[in-house]
Amino acid sequence: MSDGAWVDDVLLAGPATDVCLRLPEPVDRGTLRRLVTDAQARLAGAGLRPGGAVALRLPPSLSYVVNLLATWRSGGQAVLLDHRLTDYEVDRALQRLHPQVVVAPVRTGGGALRVFVDVTEGLTAYSDRPAASGHAVVQLSSGSTGPSKVIGRTADDLVAEVHRYTRIDGVARPGERIILLPSMVHVLGLVGGLLYGLHARVELVPPERLSGDAVLAAISAQPTPATVLGVPFHIGLLASTRPPAPLPQFTRMTTGGELVPAAVAQAFHDRHGVPLGNMYGMTEVGVIGTDLHGAHRPAILPAPGITVREVAGELQVSCPATPYLGLSDPTRWADGWLHTRDAGTVDPDTGLVTVRGRLDSQVSVGGLKVDLTEVEATVTALPGVTAAVVVYDGGITAYVQTDGTLTEEHLDKLLAERLAGYKRPRTLHLLAQLPRTTTGKLVRSTEALRTAAS
Known part of the structure; x- marks a missing residue:
């Protein structure tokens, strides 16, 4: 376990009067320390x-940032629990992780749509055992395809990723701002937003509310250059706001998560006239590759120091030690x-x-290979479709989020014009x-x- 000196050396160094967070009141480095x-x-x-652990079950807030840095500075392990998890999931x-202390809110203010909220935290002793790992x-993990995995990263690994960000072409630079939309509990907001911002002396500015108008207001509030950091969900907020x-x-805007369809990227650029960059990463290793200028879409360039290889059609990333706690699955x-x-x-x-x-998106229909990713991209590109997930559930099944203008009959007709019969979804929801x-x-x-459709 680190002694915590890296927090001062890598994250909190710098003039005391430098503003590092704006929530919306400015927080300078001296105050944060x-x-x-x-x-x-x-x-x-x-x-x-x-050598002990602290579980942080806090919404995005100054309290979250302070307790996270305090845990690390004390030589402790931070267990990050999304505040939206149920009590059952948290328990x-x-x-499993038996932290010594649990930090959770006793009072919050600001409303559900606030990106950062005011929190009064409560500290509860939980166990007297040391952390299970260093x-x-x-x-x-986000659990988008199944149960969440428990993932650990060392201080050296986090510091290496922070330094990796400084070498990526297109990230915000000292004296600029990051308008932060994703949660700092998860890797994009945590490392790409909070830790990189503190290290590089880039001002971190969450908008007051999660709306297109609030994001634009955060951009316009200061004269310095601003990069919006988010996920594809957030593109819709801005693409629909003039x-x-x-x-x-x-x-520019930079997104992580699933790839952004070309039509969506074009609509965003037409609206705002700035590049829409893409990042590919995983909780296990952080950022893997980027295309922050939109020059290689849909391809990305591996991040500095990252090696990516293709084995039997699967992408594999260099990772010196297993990031999983208690998991010895060699397929991971x-x-x-x-x-x-x-x-x-990999070219x-x-x-x-x-x-x-996903690797499991290749299915066989009547002896013919179908790439569900291709089908999903075709569905997503249709007018009136705002998002789609295509799975194989005894047959090709499409779950489609619409803007309310589509009927099932019209959607099926559009797909019949664009996909061979064996590729078309047999069931539409x-x-x-x-x-x-x-x-x-x-x-x-x-x-x-299935549950959502029912």
Whole structure:
């Protein structure tokens, strides 16, 4: 377990008067360092000892940032629990990871749509056992395709990723701003937003509310260049919102999560005139590849220091040690390679990586191979479709989120014009809203989709 010195060296260094967070009130580095020191004393008083763990069940807030940094600075392990998890899910995680202290809100303010909220936290002693591993952070995967996995990353691994970000062409630079939309409990918002921003002296600015108008207001509030960081769900917020005035500060938007359809990317660019960049990553290793200028779409370039290879149609990423706690499944990690379970190709000449969807998206229909990713892309590109998930459930089944203008009959007619008969979904489910994970990814569990459709 790290002694915590890396927090001061990598994240909190810099002039005390530098503003690092704007929530919307500015928080400078001197204030943040003082708040972290105060939180360290509270955690120690609640029972945290070096080598122990703290479970953070906090919504996005200054309290979350302060307690996270205080845990690390104290030489502790931070167990990040999304505040939207049920009590049952949280109890299962606590019983497995036995933190010494649990930090949870006793009062919140600001409303459900606030990106950052005001939190008064409560600290509860939970166990007197040391952390089960030497990882600095423990996270649960998003669970978009099945049960969540417990994933650990070391302080050295986090620091390496932060430094990796500094070498990526197109990220926000010192003196600029990141308008942060994804949760800092998950890897994109945590490392790509909070940790990188603190290290690179990029001001982190969550909008006051999760709406297109609020995001544009956050961009226009300061004269410095601004990059919006989000997931595909957030593109719709901005693509449907017209700026009341030109925004020369708006530099680009960068998204993680599933690939953005070309039509959506074009609609966003037509509206705002700035690049829509893409990032590909996993909770296990962080950022894997990027295309922040939109020059290689749909391909990406591996992030500096990351090696990606293609084995039997699967993308594998260099990873020196297993990131999984208590999981020894060789189909997930083996011999220094993380098996992404994503289908894709690596161009031998350029090194560009093209992600083609989940490896299990290849199915056989009447002896003919069908790529469900192709079918899903075709459905998603149709007018009136806002999102879609295509699965094989005894036959090709499409779960389609629409804008309310489509009927099942018209959708089937459009697909008949675009897909060979054996590729067409045999069953269509039209929904007002598809289920998503806490990180905004579309849920691909057949059982969850069936439940949503019923």
